[in-house]
Each structure stands twice: as C-alpha cells, then as structure tokens.
Amino acid sequence: MAMREPVRHAGNEPLYQAVELSVLARRWGVPLHLHAQGLRGTGKTTVLRAARPLLPPIRRIRGCLFNCDPRRPHCPEHRGLEPERLEAIGSEEVPTPFLEISASAKIGTVVGTIDLGRLAADRPALLPGTIAQAHRGILFIDEINRLADVAPELADVLLDVMGTRPGRLQIEEAGLPRVELPVNVTVWAASNPDEEPGPLEEVRRQLADRFDLLVHMGRPSDPGAVEAILRRDPLAEAAAGGASPAEAAAGAGGEAFAPLRAALGRESVPAPDGWLRSLLAAVYTRFGLESLRTVEAWQLAARLEALRRGRPRVEGDELLATLPLVLSGRMSPEEQVEVARFLREPALLEEPLRRAAPAGRAEEPRAEASRPGAGGPAAAPAGTPGEAAAGEEGWLRRMLGRLGGGQPAEAGLSSAAASPAASGGPGGGGEAASRQGLPPAWAPPGRARPWHLVPPDERFREARPEP
Numbered sequence: 001m002a003m004r005e006p007v008r009h010a011g012n013e014p015l016y017q018a019v020e021l022s023v024l025a026r027r028w029g030v031p032l033h034l035h036a037q038g039l040r041g042t043g044k045t046t047v048l049r050a051a052r053p054l055l056p057p058i059r060r061i062r063g064c065l066f067n068c069d070p071r072r073p074h075c076p077e078h079r080g081l082e083p084e085r086l087e088a089i090g091s092e093e094v095p096t097p098f099l100e101i102s103a104s105a106k107i108g109t110v111v112g113t114i115d116l117g118r119l120a121a122d123r124p125a126l127l128p129g130t131i132a133q134a135h136r137g138i139l140f141i142d143e144i145n146r147l148a149d150v151a152p153e154l155a156d157v158l159l160d161v162m163g164t165r166p167g168r169l170q171i172e173e174a175g176l177p178r179v180e181l182p183v184n185v186t187v188w189a190a191s192n193p194d195e196e197p198g199p200l201e202e203v204r205r206q207l208a209d210r211f212d213l214l215v216h217m218g219r220p221s222d223p224g225a226v227e228a229i230l231r232r233d234p235l236a237e238a239a240a241g242g243a244s245p246a247e248a249a250a251g252a253g254g255e256a257f258a259p260l261r262a263a264l265g266r267e268s269v270p271a272p273d274g275w276l277r278s279l280l281a282a283v284y285t286r287f288g289l290e291s292l293r294t295v296e297a298w299q300l301a302a303r304l305e306a307l308r309r310g311r312p313r314v315e316g317d318e319l320l321a322t323l324p325l326v327l328s329g330r331m332s333p334e335e336q337v338e339v340a341r342f343l344r345e346p347a348l349l350e351e352p353l354r355r356a357a358p359a360g361r362a363e364e365p366r367a368e369a370s371r372p373g374a375g376g377p378a379a380a381p382a383g384t385p386g387e388a389a390a391g392e393e394g395w396l397r398r399m400l401g402r403l404g405g406g407q408p409a410e411a412g413l414s415s416a417a418a419s420p421a422a423s424g425g426p427g428g429g430g431e432a433a434s435r436q437g438l439p440p441a442w443a444p445p446g447r448a449r450p451w452h453l454v455p456p457d458e459r460f461r462e463a464r465p466e467p
C-alpha cells in the first residue's frame, strides 16, 4: 500500500522539527534519539516513516550485514583486516538502514546470536540481529511503553545501545564468551501515554531519559491545517497510484520535508562556542537538571537547529526553539518557562526579545518583519514598548502552546493581555505586562543588567532586583 504523505501543520510541527534534527544528526554520524508521544490518530508513525526516503545513503564494506564503515570496520569479520584486504573486498552504497522492532520481538532476533555452525578459531561468527543491522541507521519502535512493560530484557538492551554515543551491544550464548559490538543506532520511538501500560517514564524512567528529544503530538489547532488535510482527495490519489500528482512531483519525502532537504546539503555544522557552553552550564547548575545528557543533547540539538535554518552559529533563537524538545521529558511546563525566561534575559542572549520566537508556521509575520537585518550587538530592538509587550505575550502564547498542549496558556495568559501603558521603558515593557496575572512560577526574573557589567562571580547567581 502506498504511503500517504502527512500534512505538516502547527500541531505536528514539533515532530517534523525533531525528525529533521535527528536526520541531520544521522547525516553527520551521530545518534539523536527521539520519542513521539501522542494520542492515536495524530500521525506520529506516519511522519516518522515518511522521513525514511530522506536519509542519505551510507557506504559500507561490500556485503557486510553489520554495515561496516570502510574507514572504521567494527564487525568481527572485518575489524583488524589489512587495508589491502579491505580494498579487495570493496565497498558499496546502500540506503540508510531503517528497521523496526515490536514489543513482541524475540530477543535473539533483535540482539543477534553466535553462529554455532561457523565458530571460527580466532574470531566469533555472529548472526546479526535487528540492532546490529541497523548500525548507522534508524531503529524504529512503535509502542515503546508496551515494549518496556512486556519485554524488560529488550528494554535493558536498548539502555545499553542508547547509553553512550556510540552505544554497545552484547551478544551472549550459554557456555561461550560474551561478544561486544559497538553500535551507532538512532532510536525513533512512538507511544500513546493514555493507553496501557501508561507513559514510558512511569514504566521505565531510565529508558525515557535516554531519549534526547521528546515530542508531544498535538491535534491541528488552526482550521487552516484541518482544511489542508480535507483538501486531499483520496479518490484522486488512488487513481494516481497512491500519490497525488503534486506529491509525485515533489519526489521522495514530499514537500513537507523541503527545509530538511536543503539542510542536508550543507557542508558544516555550526561549532559550539564558549558562549553556548557557559550558558548551558549555567542552566544546568541553576535549575538543578538531573542528567548531564540534557545539556549535551541540548547543545547538539541547538547546533543542528542552526544548521537546519542555515545560520552560521547558534544563537538564542536556536536554544529556545529546541528547548521544549529537550526539556519536556524532564521538567514541568512551568519550569521550562522559567528556563526560557532565564535564557531570554537580554544580557544573556544579547539579542532583541522578538528574535526569540520559535520558528513555527503559525507565527505572525510581524515577528519576522521586526527582525534586525544583519544587525550586530549594537542593533537596538526596534519598536515601541507597546509592541515589545505584544511581542512578549505572543511569544509566551506560542511557547506555552508548544509546552503543554495549551492548558497552561489558558491559566496564565487570559489576564496577561498587555496594557502598553504599563511598560516602563524599552525592553522593560514586556516584563511588566507579562508579570500581571501570571502565576508566581512564571514571574520573570529581575531586570537584567548588561552582561559585561555583571562581575564574573555574580553572573550565574539568582537574579535579584537591582538596588
């Protein structure tokens, strides 16, 4: 059956973003694990599977079922071979592996077995399982919460595979020495937290924490997206052999992934710099994050986000645009807003507030229009305090919409309708306005001093009102 290209809309935009970041990471040989959580019928698995044709092919040693990189062979058969021998075997280009395992999979099939019929004298002969065959590619697991529940031994294997970059796979056979293989596999998982046995973090918290990015899938929230879905004609698509003429013209992956296709062609990933490191270190210590993986994943995701957007370096935009993906499995929406507010202190970001809008389709055009062109640090935030207040409110709305499916937005923002008169000055208007009516947890930090005026030992202390 031909696969229908899903429609990209505000409700599934975070999933598209996460998939694109993970595909970009894969292109550079690094796993960025992603977990899509959401109700049935929100198209999680459709979007994940639709990304498959976009994965760039890999080059492997000819015929190697473990997908040995000719420059770094790792399988028992090829590692340690002389370069001349490897050259004689040759190499081939194959599609990036995309393999699926289900909750009912047998552990031997997933992990692999030692081939008792071919036990060589000096090296183990293995029959590779699904994970070993997914090396340098994607391992897709639908209903991962169910897998963690009914197959805890498979969950243990995943913990090992996802524990480090790259991970490791241990193959055991009674009475034989254990074989260990490095595996570089990106895990994509989907689950419905409302179905048995409940959310993954409650079934197996450790496994939930292994995912670098967590996406909460929403329903389309604007009528335009629903109309776009209704505009499709299944009868015409069936007549055209499964894909609509427009989809056929758009080629593999459809139009929805056009931004990713452009980013895949870029030749370098923006480098992490001292600014980014010190900011993430400050977030880690100040907000008491549980796991170092969080800031590692965030740094990686923000760099890939910059790559995705075609920016030369990571700035505040990229940190904020990836914040919900990285933090939503680890913090409450209120805590995430606190982190976002901390990051948005102008002195930290040295960026006008309005630049912080996450790249979404539903964004009002003004946010883009008010963006200073090539403005360096000297470029002043444009607009009146009133506009700043409106921008602040719009930003919070978008942020909260992405964080918790929209519930907190109703709680906090209805009374935060900004009165421009409440603004105290340029840059202060937004804070003054959004402080009104917000629960205490969302109260913005004190007014920031310019970064260069803050003594180094005070830079990451709790923000307090100025004397």
Ligand SMILES: [Zn+2]
Residues within 6 Å of the ligand: 061, 064, 065, 066, 067, 068, 073, 074, 075, 076, 077, 078, 079
């Ligand atoms: Zn090999």
